[in-house]
Amino acid sequence: MTSIIKTHDLHKCYWVGTMPHPALHGINLDIKQGEFAVLAGRSGSGKSTLLNIIGALESADSGSVEVFGQNILEMTQDQRTRFRLHNIGFVFQAYNLIRVFSARENVAYVCQLQGKSKEESLEIANHWLQEVEIEHLGYRRPDQLSGGQQQRVAIARALASDPKIILADEPTANLDTQTGRNLIHLMQDLNQRLGTTFLISSHDPDVKEAASRLIKLADGQIVDEWSTIPIPPTSIYSACPVQNMPLKERVQFKIKRLIRWHQIRKPSKKNRRRS
Amino acid sequence: MADSTRLGLMTYLLLAVRNLMRNQRRTTITLLTMIFGIAVLTLLSALNDGWLSQMKTNFILSYTGHAQIHAKGFEASQNLRDRITDPEEVTRLMQSYPEILGWTQRIRTSGLASVGGGSAGIQIMATDSEQETWVTSIHEHVTKGTWLRPGMSQDLLLGATVADTIGASLGDRVILMAQRPAGEMVSEVFYLRGILETGAPQIDRTLALIPLNTAQVWLKMGQSITDIVVRADRHENTDLVVRLFAQQLSDQTYEIMPWQELDPMVRQWLEFSDAYGLVIILVVVILVLVEILNTMLISLHERHKELGVIVAIGTTRFQIFSMLLLEAVLLIFIGASLGYLAGSLLVYSLSGTGIDLSGYANAFQFFYMNPVIYPDLTTDSAIRILGTTLVAALLAGVYPAWKATRLSLSQALRIQ
Numbered sequence: 001m002t003s004i005i006k007t008h009d010l011h012k013c014y015w016v017g018t019m020p021h022p023a024l025h026g027i028n029l030d031i032k033q034g035e036f037a038v039l040a041g042r043s044g045s046g047k048s049t050l051l052n053i054i055g056a057l058e059s060a061d062s063g064s065v066e067v068f069g070q071n072i073l074e075m076t077q078d079q080r081t082r083f084r085l086h087n088i089g090f091v092f093q094a095y096n097l098i099r100v101f102s103a104r105e106n107v108a109y110v111c112q113l114q115g116k117s118k119e120e121s122l123e124i125a126n127h128w129l130q131e132v133e134i135e136h137l138g139y140r141r142p143d144q145l146s147g148g149q150q151q152r153v154a155i156a157r158a159l160a161s162d163p164k165i166i167l168a169d170e171p172t173a174n175l176d177t178q179t180g181r182n183l184i185h186l187m188q189d190l191n192q193r194l195g196t197t198f199l200i201s202s203h204d205p206d207v208k209e210a211a212s213r214l215i216k217l218a219d220g221q222i223v224d225e226w227s228t229i230p231i232p233p234t235s236i237y238s239a240c241p242v243q244n245m246p247l248k249e250r251v252q253f254k255i256k257r258l259i260r261w262h263q264i265r266k267p268s269k270k271n272r273r274r275s
Numbered sequence: 276m277a278d279s280t281r282l283g284l285m286t287y288l289l290l291a292v293r294n295l296m297r298n299q300r301r302t303t304i305t306l307l308t309m310i311f312g313i314a315v316l317t318l319l320s321a322l323n324d325g326w327l328s329q330m331k332t333n334f335i336l337s338y339t340g341h342a343q344i345h346a347k348g349f350e351a352s353q354n355l356r357d358r359i360t361d362p363e364e365v366t367r368l369m370q371s372y373p374e375i376l377g378w379t380q381r382i383r384t385s386g387l388a389s390v391g392g393g394s395a396g397i398q399i400m401a402t403d404s405e406q407e408t409w410v411t412s413i414h415e416h417v418t419k420g421t422w423l424r425p426g427m428s429q430d431l432l433l434g435a436t437v438a439d440t441i442g443a444s445l446g447d448r449v450i451l452m453a454q455r456p457a458g459e460m461v462s463e464v465f466y467l468r469g470i471l472e473t474g475a476p477q478i479d480r481t482l483a484l485i486p487l488n489t490a491q492v493w494l495k496m497g498q499s500i501t502d503i504v505v506r507a508d509r510h511e512n513t514d515l516v517v518r519l520f521a522q523q524l525s526d527q528t529y530e531i532m533p534w535q536e537l538d539p540m541v542r543q544w545l546e547f548s549d550a551y552g553l554v555i556i557l558v559v560v561i562l563v564l565v566e567i568l569n570t571m572l573i574s575l576h577e578r579h580k581e582l583g584v585i586v587a588i589g590t591t592r593f594q595i596f597s598m599l600l601l602e603a604v605l606l607i608f609i610g611a612s613l614g615y616l617a618g619s620l621l622v623y624s625l626s627g628t629g630i631d632l633s634g635y636a637n638a639f640q641f642f643y644m645n646p647v648i649y650p651d652l653t654t655d656s657a658i659r660i661l662g663t664t665l666v667a668a669l670l671a672g673v674y675p676a677w678k679a680t681r682l683s684l685s686q687a688l689r690i691q
Contacts, residue, residue: 057587058685078591085589092688096584100293112286113589161589 004165004197005031005054010063012049023049024060025220031199033164036191039201040208041217047201048169050217054199055088055167056080068164085113089158091168095150097142103153104129104138110161128156132186148179155186159196168200172207184210291602294574302606305570309563309610310617316559316660317618321650322630323552327545328651331510336412337473339537340504341513344520345530349501355384355456358499359529365503368523374512377409381502382490386453388433388483393441398481399453401490410506413471420445420469428489431465434479435472443467451483455494463493556659560667563607567671571603575675582679583687592680599679603672611664615657622650
């Protein structure tokens with residue numbers, strides 16, 4: 001599979017007055033196309049910072065970040081903005097929808113930014129709202145939607161620009177367990193049906209379970225990593241492909257995957273209604 | 276990969292309108308402040324313009340006309356040797372200019388008036404009684420007695436103050452003394468037929484009005500005169516009239532002066548009033564600007580995170596700048612339009628009756644002012660008010676818009 005995100009020796013340090021607070025310390029990462037990768041770790045481990053740097057929202061102090069072969073750290077602000085618009089979709093913890101727009105207008109907005117006409121943008125918005133199963137709520141403003149519904153709009157907005165990768169920062173943190181699970185299933189479904197790569201930062205166990213690849217961060221470093229697909233030998237950190245897992249864990253993992261697959265293919269009416 | 280980011284004007288407008296509606300109470304208060312400020316500004320500006328226009332009209336019509344033509348050097352020397360010997364050469368031209376409403380010929384010289392034991396220095400003005408009424412309204416200021424009567428060669432009108440000073444009453448025999456062009460002093464007897472009260476102290480204090488024909492004989496001037504006073508159809512055509520004469524008449528023989536040059540003090544007073552009007556505009560506009568700036572900055576603070584998200588999903592900083600600038604301009608446009616409309620209605624309601632300040636009549640007895648001020652909303656003042664407000668809108672919008680483009684994405688997105 002093709003690498004779409006590559007970071008090399010990435011460092012980032014925040015300063016509070018004269019006190020340094022290292023956030024990332026020599027991160028090397030290689031994300032392949034179509035992965036459903038999860039960055040896990042405790043608060044302050046560097047997940048969001050890494051996601052922001054990969055998403056061209058923030059700069060690193062040193063190292064390189066290549067997304068689709070382009071070193072985003074060398075881009076100007078406006079180049080980064082255009083790059084984000086055409087390549088990356090974002091899903092935030094607090095949904096972050098534009099309050100003065102309806103759900104449909106929120107989704108259509110990115111299409112309009114891409115230069116599409118209003119009519120075409122609204123058509124695309126309708127399509128993606130249908131994909132996330134809330135087309136009937138398209139006319140509502142964000143404050144008239146539940147948390148789960150807002151996050152679905154956010155996912156539809158992220159997908160509307162036809163990005164190759166979606167970066168989601170704690171997408172289930174503000175949702176109740178069941179709504180969170182439904183959202184994870186939705187993202188997994190989109191990942192598998194459309195081949196869109198997902199890179200999610202989360203400490204939600206359900207998200208971690210859903211991952212095709214789990215990258216654990218602690219104190220700004222990758223401390224553990226496993227994947228259902230082979231990790232390239234270039235990774236300098238420990239790799240635990242599923243075939244290298246202990247037998248008991250490997251069986252558990254495969255059973256869970258099978259159950260989730262079944263749920264995604266045939267979501268229950270109850271779940272649909274809840275979402 | 277396409278690399279453009281575009282947003283239609285309608286999307287900008289939609290965002291601006293909805294963002295203004297987001298906090299309706301704040302927007303309403305800001306708009307009301309602006310409407311009040313601009314309405315008051317419009318009224319004050321109209322009062323100032325109305326008052327200036329009255330003053331200008333009074334000044335022009337009571338004595339000077341829109342322009343005067345003299346023999347070269349007369350205005351400085353005030354000597355009868357510097358006279359127009361062939362007034363026909365000039366008056367022939369008058370017929371061909373439709374911008375000229377009328378003209379009159381005068382002899383102007385200084386002299387002395389005495390009656391009984393009293394005497395005073397005067398400014399003798401000899402004029403044609405009928406032609407003068409086409410050009411100025413001085414005949415309307417006769418408060419006692421009559422205007423110069425045709426054929427009555429010894430009629431005399433005096434300014435109210437000068438008549439008081441020398442103790443002259445209607446019908447009195449008044450002796451005027453003046454110097455002929457050749458230099459000899461001569462005197463003549465006139466009969467006081469009228470008292471003039473123009474409201475302008477320098478006129479009421481010195482003016483002695485006699486028939487032109489009498490003065491030409493008395494001062495041995497033949498057909499010569501000192502002034503040709505011209506009235507234009509509109510104040511605004513003064514410069515045009517001056518230009519037309521300047522093209523036709525030799526500047527070696529004549530001097531052509533617009534009313535502003537004939538009394539520098541009036542000109543300075545008008546300039547001062549213009550400056551005063553401008554100060555009022557600036558004060559109100561600064562207040563409006565501060566109000567808008569405050570509203571925009573609070574709004575920016577509240578939307579810090581949302582702006583971060585908008586940038587994160589692909590809006591360029593220029594687009595953010597345009598969005599916020601449009602919001603400020605839209606707010607000011609609505610406020611200024613409604614304010615100007617309210618001010619215009621106020622001016623319209625007062626234009627018939629004016630504002631009567633006759634209770635302060637003493638304060639108005641100088642400088643050609645009327646005690647009733649009629650507000651006058653001119654195109655110039657509309658452009659001044661709305662233009663200055665637009666500039667203020669841009670200034671008030673630019674700073675928050677620029678500030679928005681400087682926001683740190685990572686910090687904005689971390690706001691809870």
